[in-house]
Amino acid sequence: MIPFQDLKKTNSHLSDRYVDAARRVIESGRYINGSEVASFEKELASATGSRFCIAVSTGLDALRLILRGYMALGRLRDGDEVIVPANTFIATFLAVTDCGLTAMAADVEEGSYCLDFNKLPLSPLTRAVIPVHLFGRPCWSEESVSRLRSRGILIIEDNAQALGASLHGRKTGSLGDASAISFYPAKNIGAFGDAGAVLTDDASLSETVRMLANYGSSEKYRHELCGFNCRMDELQAAMLRVKLSDLPLITERRNHSAALYSALISNPHVSLPAQPEEGSVHAWHQYVIAHPRRNELREFLLSHGVGTEIHYPVACHRQPCYQSHHLLKTAPGGLPVAENLAERILSLPIADISDDEIRTMADLINRFS
Numbered sequence: 001m002i003p004f005q006d007l008k009k010t011n012s013h014l015s016d017r018y019v020d021a022a023r024r025v026i027e028s029g030r031y032i033n034g035s036e037v038a039s040f041e042k043e044l045a046s047a048t049g050s051r052f053c054i055a056v057s058t059g060l061d062a063l064r065l066i067l068r069g070y071m072a073l074g075r076l077r078d079g080d081e082v083i084v085p086a087n088t089f090i091a092t093f094l095a096v097t098d099c100g101l102t103a104m105a106a107d108v109e110e111g112s113y114c115l116d117f118n119k120l121p122l123s124p125l126t127r128a129v130i131p132v133h134l135f136g137r138p139c140w141s142e143e144s145v146s147r148l149r150s151r152g153i154l155i156i157e158d159n160a161q162a163l164g165a166s167l168h169g170r171k172t173g174s175l176g177d178a179s180a181i182s183f184y185p186a187k188n189i190g191a192f193g194d195a196g197a198v199l200t201d202d203a204s205l206s207e208t209v210r211m212l213a214n215y216g217s218s219e220k221y222r223h224e225l226c227g228f229n230c231r232m233d234e235l236q237a238a239m240l241r242v243k244l245s246d247l248p249l250i251t252e253r254r255n256h257s258a259a260l261y262s263a264l265i266s267n268p269h270v271s272l273p274a275q276p277e278e279g280s281v282h283a284w285h286q287y288v289i290a291h292p293r294r295n296e297l298r299e300f301l302l303s304h305g306v307g308t309e310i311h312y313p314v315a316c317h318r319q320p321c322y323q324s325h326h327l328l329k330t331a332p333g334g335l336p337v338a339e340n341l342a343e344r345i346l347s348l349p350i351a352d353i354s355d356d357e358i359r360t361m362a363d364l365i366n367r368f369s
């Protein structure tokens, strides 16, 4: 049996250190807004080359806090359009519509599965673009981004899947105006529960997000903004500090596994994921292939004990919650690539698997006809 992902195995690596970290927090008597969160924020900012880091409750909240922060600062207003790639986890869309902003669903590229910067559905109402570094691949176009910025359009990275990735020496999460990270347990760096973070170089956004996440307050019992409670726990921060120290190794292992898959899969009906661009490091959160008879391939692998997943089986604009939703728009020409990919993509196991397991899976895939 090769399960798609085995979190117990993932977290067995440094288990003694997690237990020590948990004990340190329990014995400290401080469980919210203490020294573990403060240290984790410093360490994550330094690991990503960002000036400011705010540790928060979830990746979805990180995205919402960035958008609400820009709204509080007058950079975004009700009804403004935010471009979001249609092939992403639903959270990217939910953050936008929850803030009263319009999500403009955009198409993606065939090989990279990421937002297609050549087909951005720009309109006079466009105020922000959210590139998603999907599956860990840096999604960026320096040329498009500078054109967008010259029009005052904000670039907010959804870096939930790409911690550890980089482009020409700059880490994802530090490329745009602000970025959101998720530490959902199955992410490359996963917490023991929910957690997330916001990164930015913008001091006023950082201050606003920090306040919003803490009841709109920076001084006890004085509330500047109508905020939320979106804080990261000390316990999660202490555990995440242990895991963050392992990030380079985790990224290296995933790159090794992805390269081995790409070298061994030779079935002519299988499309492999695009190789990372020159000068970039992919975080390989998922290794995603495409096949015209994806469901049969998935059944075949399962019958041989191999678990797979589909990320994602339904493009976000096709989800039931967005049917005739007043804050959801789709690119005028439709989203043919995203809709077609949803029928063909298949994610293979990539977390903590051995070379032998990859050989077994590649053999099975090559035998499938």
Ligand SMILES: *Cc1c(COP(=O)(O)O)cnc(C)c1O
Binding pocket: 058, 059, 060, 061, 088, 089, 091, 092, 132, 158, 160, 161, 181, 182, 183, 184, 194, 195, 196
């Ligand atoms: C996981 C994920 C999120 C949301 O993160 P949570 O911590 O689960 O709220 C947002 N965007 C993408 C692309 C994700 O993969």
